[in-house]
Each structure stands twice: as C-alpha cells, then as structure tokens.
Amino acid sequence: MSGVVRIQPLTRDAFAPFGDVIDTDGDPDKIINQGMCGRFHDRARLDFSDGRAGISLFRATPRDLPLMLDLVERHPEGSQAFVPMSMDPFLVIVAPDAGSQPGTPLAFETAPGQAVNYHRGTWHGVLTPLHAPGLFAVIDRIGAGDNLQEHWFDTPWQVTR
C-alpha cells in the first residue's frame, strides 16, 4: 500500500499514541535559578528494557519535499528522543503498528523549539531535518543486542505539504 502522506502541524494530542512532544507549552513547572529560569519538568518518558540512557549528537543532511518514504524503523528495547540544536522545524514521521508491520504513516512538522521522544517500539522515519545544519541531540538506549527493526515499503509513500 502507498500513496500521499500530508504533513500536518505537530500537536501533543495527535502525537500521543506515538510519543511525547517536548516543548515549553504553558507555564513552567518551576521557577529556578533565583527566578531567572523556568523549568519545564520531565516532559518525556524515557523507557529502556535494559542498558542505559545515552546522549549522542546527530548531524543529518536536510531533505527536500516531497519526500519519498521507503523505510520506517522501530527500537523495541528503548525510546528515542530528538532535540534540535537550532530553532528550525523538522519532519517527524510515525506509523501505527498494524500487526507486526506499520500501517499508514503520518507526517508532522514541528514548530520552532519543539523536540520529540518516540515511545519504545514506535514505528518512525529516520531523523529528517528540513533545514541545515541538521544538528540534533539524541537521547536513546545504549546497550547490547539489536535494537533496530526496519520495514521497507514495497512502494514509497510521498510525503508532502
């Protein structure tokens, strides 16, 4: 199955089945540092079967739209968060689990300053910046064993505005 996937703005509710939206929506949970900083506390659920949490940096090549999506993947042993190190929006692609393989993908564009955390086992597209420098901090599982399951679509989906 394939077709066109329309990009929609990222919202907490629409993304909830797939992961967490990490942003400064609403008031800070706590004002710290002598009133000079708002803490938006504990905005994502990190979940690892074993191993430990690690922080890596990804420098990814920006992609043009429309994007031909031929692969989604998932990490059965851990969640994976992508925190942009710029204020540029990026593309977030997920798909529901349709019985051990992905269903129809959904595509979201983040607002400037938003980050995402994919829940453990969520089908997702690989990191997809839309603007250079494509630099992200990535918080995911560091551990032994295989934590990557890939699904190649028979025919690519066209991801577009």
Ligand SMILES: NC(=O)N[C@@H](O)C(=O)O
């Ligand atoms: N393979 C890897 O570390 N990155 C992917 O998991 C990704 O989601 O970009």
Ligand code: NI
């Ligand atoms: Ni991944």
